[in-house]
Amino acid sequence: MPPTGKDALRTRVQELVDKNPVMVFSKSYCPYCIQVKELFTSLGKEYVALELDECDDGSSIQEVLHELTGLRTVPSVFVNKTHVGGCDKTLQAHRDGTLQKLLDKDAVTYDYDLIVIGGGSGGLACSKEASSLGKKVMVFDYVVPTPLGTSWGLGGTCVNVGCIPKKLMHQAALLGHSLKDSRKFGWEYDEQVQHNWDTMRQNIQDYIGSLNWGYRVSLRDKNVRYENAYAEFVEPHKIKATNRKGKESFFTAEKFVIATGERPRYLGVPGDKEFCITSDDLFSLSYCPGKTLVVGASYVALECAGFLAGIGLDVTVMVRSIFLRGFDQEMAEKAGAYMESHGVKFIKKFVPTSVEQLEPGMPGRLRVVAKSTESDQIIEGEYNTVLVAVGRDSCTRKIGLEKIGVTLNERNGKIPVNDEEQTNVPSVYAIGDILDGKWELTPVAIKAGRLLARRLYGGANLKCDYINVPTTVFTPLEYGCCGYSEEKAIEVFGKEALEVYHTLFWPLEWTVPGRDNNKCFAKIICNKLDYERVVGFHVLGPNAGEITQGYAAAMKCGLTKEKLDETIGIHPTCAEIFTTMEVTKSSGGDISQKGC
Ligand code: FAD
Ligand code: NAP
Numbered sequence: 001m002p003p004t005g006k007d008a009l010r011t012r013v014q015e016l017v018d019k020n021p022v023m024v025f026s027k028s029y030c031p032y033c034i035q036v037k038e039l040f041t042s043l044g045k046e047y048v049a050l051e052l053d054e055c056d057d058g059s060s061i062q063e064v065l066h067e068l069t070g071l072r073t074v075p076s077v078f079v080n081k082t083h084v085g086g087c088d089k090t091l092q093a094h095r096d097g098t099l100q101k102l103l104d105k106d107a108v109t110y111d112y113d114l115i116v117i118g119g120g121s122g123g124l125a126c127s128k129e130a131s132s133l134g135k136k137v138m139v140f141d142y143v144v145p146t147p148l149g150t151s152w153g154l155g156g157t158c159v160n161v162g163c164i165p166k167k168l169m170h171q172a173a174l175l176g177h178s179l180k181d182s183r184k185f186g187w188e189y190d191e192q193v194q195h196n197w198d199t200m201r202q203n204i205q206d207y208i209g210s211l212n213w214g215y216r217v218s219l220r221d222k223n224v225r226y227e228n229a230y231a232e233f234v235e236p237h238k239i240k241a242t243n244r245k246g247k248e249s250f251f252t253a254e255k256f257v258i259a260t261g262e263r264p265r266y267l268g269v270p271g272d273k274e275f276c277i278t279s280d281d282l283f284s285l286s287y288c289p290g291k292t293l294v295v296g297a298s299y300v301a302l303e304c305a306g307f308l309a310g311i312g313l314d315v316t317v318m319v320r321s322i323f324l325r326g327f328d329q330e331m332a333e334k335a336g337a338y339m340e341s342h343g344v345k346f347i348k349k350f351v352p353t354s355v356e357q358l359e360p361g362m363p364g365r366l367r368v369v370a371k372s373t374e375s376d377q378i379i380e381g382e383y384n385t386v387l388v389a390v391g392r393d394s395c396t397r398k399i400g401l402e403k404i405g406v407t408l409n410e411r412n413g414k415i416p417v418n419d420e421e422q423t424n425v426p427s428v429y430a431i432g433d434i435l436d437g438k439w440e441l442t443p444v445a446i447k448a449g450r451l452l453a454r455r456l457y458g459g460a461n462l463k464c465d466y467i468n469v470p471t472t473v474f475t476p477l478e479y480g481c482c483g484y485s486e487e488k489a490i491e492v493f494g495k496e497a498l499e500v501y502h503t504l505f506w507p508l509e510w511t512v513p514g515r516d517n518n519k520c521f522a523k524i525i526c527n528k529l530d531y532e533r534v535v536g537f538h539v540l541g542p543n544a545g546e547i548t549q550g551y552a553a554a555m556k557c558g559l560t561k562e563k564l565d566e567t568i569g570i571h572p573t574c575a576e577i578f579t580t581m582e583v584t585k586s587s588g589g590d591i592s593q594k595g596c
Helices: 003-019 031-042 058-069 087-096 098-104 121-132 156-161 163-184 197-221 299-309 329-341 442-459 486-493 544-556 561-566 575-579
Strands: 021-027 047-051 076-079 081-084 113-118 138-141 224-226 229-235 238-243 248-258 263-264 291-296 315-319 345-348 350-359 365-372 378-383 386-390 392-394 428-429 471-473 479-483 499-503 518-528 533-540
Touching: 003 021, 003 058, 021 031, 021 058, 031 087, 031 315, 047 081, 058 081, 076 098, 081 087, 081 098, 087 098, 113 121, 113 442, 121 138, 121 156, 121 197, 121 248, 121 442, 138 229, 156 163, 156 197, 163 197, 163 299, 197 224, 238 471, 291 299, 299 315, 299 329, 299 345, 299 471, 315 350, 329 345, 329 479, 329 486, 329 518, 329 533, 345 386, 345 518, 365 386, 471 486, 471 544, 479 544, 486 499, 486 518, 486 533, 518 561, 533 544, 533 575, 561 575
Parallel strands: 021 047, 113 138, 113 248, 138 224, 248 428, 291 315, 291 386, 315 345
Antiparallel strands: 021 076, 076 081, 229 238, 238 248, 263 392, 350 365, 365 378, 471 479, 479 533, 499 518, 518 533
16 A cells, blocks of 8 residues: 555655755745755755645645654755755855765766867866866867868967957057057158058967967966867767877866957859958968958947958948947947047948859959948949958857757857856857857956856856946047947936036147047946946047956946046046036037047
């Protein structure tokens, strides 16, 4: 006869304890129960929880547990059939390592504690930190060459084909401008000034080479095993790695971090992959690109168009809709207008439909046909180079995620994670550009990677804060911002809740050369219902990145307009403008600058 009454409950409790490696008897509203469940989640350990408040016989089960363990309260935690205790005892066991030993009792052994796929900004930060915390770590990095065959070394996008060469080429362009200004400051030179692409490219590539080398050395110093191979999942805890020669090897790990980044998207029109380049090719291009068409109007497109024009090339940007989607449009328009006044041509509301090679060469000649997005109008033009900068695709579709059940956002290929960067598969985490709905910026990937390793292996609980992340677009006139755009702030807080302070300004350095007065612009968006807290910070001017970084720290501390007014400026700088802003947008007052 099957047991009845209390006997049946005893059998049920015993079965739950025997069947589940981690069994938590819990109550859904109990904060201590939540704490232990969060602990197991953070350890990547699956657990089964029986919520006694949601069972009809919950109080009887609690009595059985009392009989069995001497513990009346919840949580009551069992690991591999051993009763650990309640919340305090479980946390203590975690601290002194006995919990891990219990968890490992029947555990399979793996080659590594952690395997990181992708040796870019996020992956390198995470793997080095995990190794410093005593874990056995391996990192894979492999660059699939571009359709034109361009490839690069360890370090990911930022170092090789992103932030670093971009900022250095931006600097090359700024120096050109400074050279022109310098005459007004007394510098005299007779020779014709010209720019040499090969010199710039070679010196920048040499510097990048030194960074690639530095990354290899630091991985070795930190005891992280690095393999230059393409990694993909074959089982939940196993990956296949394929090296350049096609040799396959297999490795297992307890946990995985996916940090595979993104690669440029193509247009999908005839001739694009054959004849166009992307930012992945541009920075190491072995010849000067000449007359260039840049397709796209976001970060990458405008930055590249800006420095190419700045070193003296004939540059046209083909814009499908607006500048810098997602950014404050008043600022974006002003950044674009400055580029236009400095020689960049814009073809607005057109998209390319084909690219044809007229003549091969370095550079060759290309014909681009484009159609209007608003009418039937077709136009065509001839260029030496077409740079496609129409966004980037996540490298998540060819890494075997379907084999292990990691959920992707099918629309954009990004990986959704919880606030601890954990995917729906508890042993798999993701960081950096591939995250759904997060920033695609190097410092964000680094911070997320480092904090993840500390939470997994260092007993820390600090999570990556994705709010008020500052960023700068390195257009010829740099645009830095932190917090909400004006459009988004209106959507979130309502127009009536906001006060916008704004002003044009003229950097002192530009006065003597007599250039670009009333082009630089500063704007803050304040929430009147919250002590005029600054919810949006925007600056368009030289060194905008440097300025924004400082004010971003102040925003983290809850910056208000009053605090800005109390702050004494540093004179003469551009940054001081934020300490003296008086004109509100709603007043319609004059914001032009008459002098210093
Ligand atoms: P990545 O740095 O892209 O690293 C991913 C690595 O994984 C790559 O090396 C890739 O080859 C490798 N990989 C992919 N799949 C596999 C696999 N299956 N096996 C092994 N290896 C694999 N950000 C800023 O903050 N400031 C800037 O000024 C800035 N400028 C930029 C300019 C350009 C032109 C571009 C394109 C980007 C720029 N960014 C900038 C963005 C920044 O580069 C990224 O946000 C950052 O590199 C993301 O880091 P990550 O670790 O997510 O990926
Ligand atoms: P993006 O922000 O996704 O912008 C894509 C651009 O291409 C948009 O202007 C878009 O126009 C246009 N576009 C898309 N499809 C097109 C088509 N078929 N024809 C013509 N135009 C098309 O991409 P991104 O500039 O490559 O930047 C990617 C990420 O890298 C950014 O989100 C950023 O975080 C990071 N990044 C950072 C920096 C920095 O920190 N300074 C610099 C570069 C990149 P619509 O607006 O019409 O869609």
